[in-house]
Amino acid sequence: MKEFKHxxxxxxxxxxxSFENRCPADNKLIGTVYEAGKAEVDTAVKAxxxxxxxxxxxxxxxxxxxxxxxxxxxxxxxxxxFVDAEAQDTGKPKSLARHVDVxxxxxxxxxxxxxxxxxxxxAFRFEGPDGVQATNIAHRTPKGVIxxxxxxxxPLLLTxxxxxxxxxxxxxxxxxxxxxxxxxxxxxAEVMNECGVPPGVFNVVxxxxxxxxxxxxxxxxxxxxxxxxxxxxxxxxxxxAASVGLxxxxxxxxxxxxxxxxxxxxxxxxxxGTMRSVFLNCGQVCLATERVYVERPIxxxxxxxxxxxxxxxxxxxxxxxxxxxxxxISQEHQQKVLGYYELAVEEGATVVLGGGVPDMPDxxxxxxxxxxxxxxxxxxxxxxxxxxxxxxCCHIRPFDNxxxxxxxxxxxxxxxxxxxxxxxxxxxxxVSEQLEVGMVWVNCWFLRDLRTPFGGAKQSGIGREGGVHxxxxxxxxxNICIQL
Ligand code: NAD
Ligand code: 6OD
Numbered sequence: 104m105k106e107f108k109h110x111x112x113x114x115x116x117x118x119x120x121s122f123e124n125r126c127p128a129d130n131k132l133i134g135t136v137y138e139a140g141k142a143e144v145d146t147a148v149k150a151x152x153x154x155x156x157x158x159x160x161x162x163x164x165x166x167x168x169x170x171x172x173x174x175x176x177x178x179x180x181x182x183x184x185f186v187d188a189e190a191q192d193t194g195k196p197k198s199l200a201r202h203v204d205v206x207x208x209x210x211x212x213x214x215x216x217x218x219x220x221x222x223x224x225x226a227f228r229f230e231g232p233d234g235v236q237a238t239n240i241a242h243r244t245p246k247g248v249i250x251x252x253x254x255x256x257x258p259l260l261l262t263x264x265x266x267x268x269x270x271x272x273x274x275x276x277x278x279x280x281x282x283x284x285x286x287x288x289x290x291x292a293e294v295m296n297e298c299g300v301p302p303g304v305f306n307v308v309x310x311x312x313x314x315x316x317x318x319x320x321x322x323x324x325x326x327x328x329x330x331x332x333x334x335x336x337x338x339x340x341x342x343x344a345a346s347v348g349l350x351x352x353x354x355x356x357x358x359x360x361x362x363x364x365x366x367x368x369x370x371x372x373x374x375x376g377t378m379r380s381v382f383l384n385c386g387q388v389c390l391a392t393e394r395v396y397v398e399r400p401i402x403x404x405x406x407x408x409x410x411x412x413x414x415x416x417x418x419x420x421x422x423x424x425x426x427x428x429x430x431x432i433s434q435e436h437q438q439k440v441l442g443y444y445e446l447a448v449e450e451g452a453t454v455v456l457g458g459g460v461p462d463m464p465d466x467x468x469x470x471x472x473x474x475x476x477x478x479x480x481x482x483x484x485x486x487x488x489x490x491x492x493x494x495x496c497c498h499i500r501p502f503d504n505x506x507x508x509x510x511x512x513x514x515x516x517x518x519x520x521x522x523x524x525x526x527x528x529x530x531x532x533x534v535s536e537q538l539e540v541g542m543v544w545v546n547c548w549f550l551r552d553l554r555t556p557f558g559g560a561k562q563s564g565i566g567r568e569g570g571v572h573x574x575x576x577x578x579x580x581x582n583i584c585i586q587l
Pocket of ligand 1 (some may be wrong): 252253255256261279280281282311312313314317318321332333335337355356357358388491519563564
């Protein structure tokens with residue numbers, strides 16, 4: 104039985120309260136997770152602040168960059184351990200963890216080490232009307248102690264996406280992983296120690312959100328900024344906590360993302376891409392497509408091709424090498440998604456595929472399994488078309504022209520991502536420019552260049568991270584004006 108302890112000031116420590124960690128693919132107990140209370144959070148915050156004043160705060164940029172490269176290399180050396188940790192905690196296929204989660208976990212350290220080395224700051228030469236002259240030089244300093252609050256869907260990927268740039272910029276971090284997925288962040292703590300990251304620079308406190316570790320951490324006055332990924336409602340709570348003491352926030356929140364499929368698309372590419380965008384990670388990706396709009400002349404063909412492809416998805420446990428879809432994260436989430444499956448029928452949907460729980464072998468039958476599901480025929484105002492479900496499902500609706508589909512895609516409180524499928528590049532740009540989202544993928548989806556801005560419009564978030572945008576958040580930019 105495993106024990107997931109906090110990692111504070113370079114030491115693994117337990118606390119008085121704990122909870123179970125179960126694998127959602129078979130509901131078997133993985134181990135015990137300790138819940139950090141006020142004392143542990145306080146110690147972690149003190150350790151992180153002390154680290155900022157110690158050798159870490161004085162480490163040269165080159166030394167910091169070398170250390171982050173070492174961390175990335177060590178993740179790759181312990182690659183299969185991270186794969187196992189991620190797959191057990193989430194129920195996702197190991198093949199997925201090998202292709203997406205763990206490689207990105209390592210890349211997030213290297214890329215941001217490179218960014219910090221290569222991004223210049225601005226300088227202005229000033230000449231006043233009275234002949235006074237000055238040179239202005241911008242200078243970046245770390246922001247301080249950053250709280251990183253992570254979700255469960257891509258635990259290592261999304262935690263390191265914040266920790267990588269935060270450390271590259273010279274900050275100290277306290278990570279609060281999701282209560283559902285403590286394993287990969289705990290393993291990352293071991294890696295930090297193995298690589299010689301100084302005590303207090305990287306800390307982990309486990310626990311829940313409201314009235315628990317998450318709230319204690321985000322409301323702690325010793326935290327200088329909070330970076331959060333998760334639900335919009337949680338983002339609102341964190342924003343309130345951050346307002347005390349005017350701490351900076353970066354919020355990456357929910358989505359109800361659309362795919363716009365035009366009749367002039369390459370249909371096979373659009374079907375294959377939509378298969379990924381709807382069903383990858385059992386639909387538990389913030390960028391996942393839940394609303395598909397297809398131009399009427401190809402509507403029937405698109406629906407039948409997507410259903411045919413989705414019908415071939417093999418659902419299975421992490422070790423099943425033929426399975427392309429795992430379980431949902433928990434039985435609680437399974438009930439939520441099933442609730443939407445029932446609601447879709449009540450709201451008048453035609454169920455093209457799925458809509459229930461698959462029959463699984465006895466030994467894993469208590470896992471959080473769910474069928475890939477496709478609906479048509481819902482009204483635009485239906486809750487299923489408007490609320491984030493976070494499961495392997497989508498509604499497909501026909502449209503007749505560009506203006507109509509842009510209005511449909513934008514008719515949502517969210518604004519995270521969209522994908523546009525067309526072989527007409529003028530249309531691709533024209534449509535993309537009008538979509539009220541942070542990211543548009545044309546003839547692809549979730550193709551990530553980590554130098555590009557990532558984040559959401561409307562209720563999908565505040566701020567952008569990625570490349571230089573991460574530096575904007577994780578550093579304080581100071582102007583030094585030198586009169587000549
Ligand atoms: P969640 O908001 O329930 O939890 C995320 C984290 O916040 C967890 O660690 C949780 O313990 C913590 N938390 C909850 N309440 C808190 C509080 N009051 N104070 C401090 N911490 C608190 O989200 P989830 O269910 O883990 O993840 C799924 C959601 O995340 C979906 O809505 C999805 O769209 C979103 N998400 C967004 C992105 C993005 O980049 N925009 C990426 C991944 C997931
Ligand atoms: O690729 C990324 O950097 C990123 N933040 C992905 C988010 C996926 C959401 O589930």
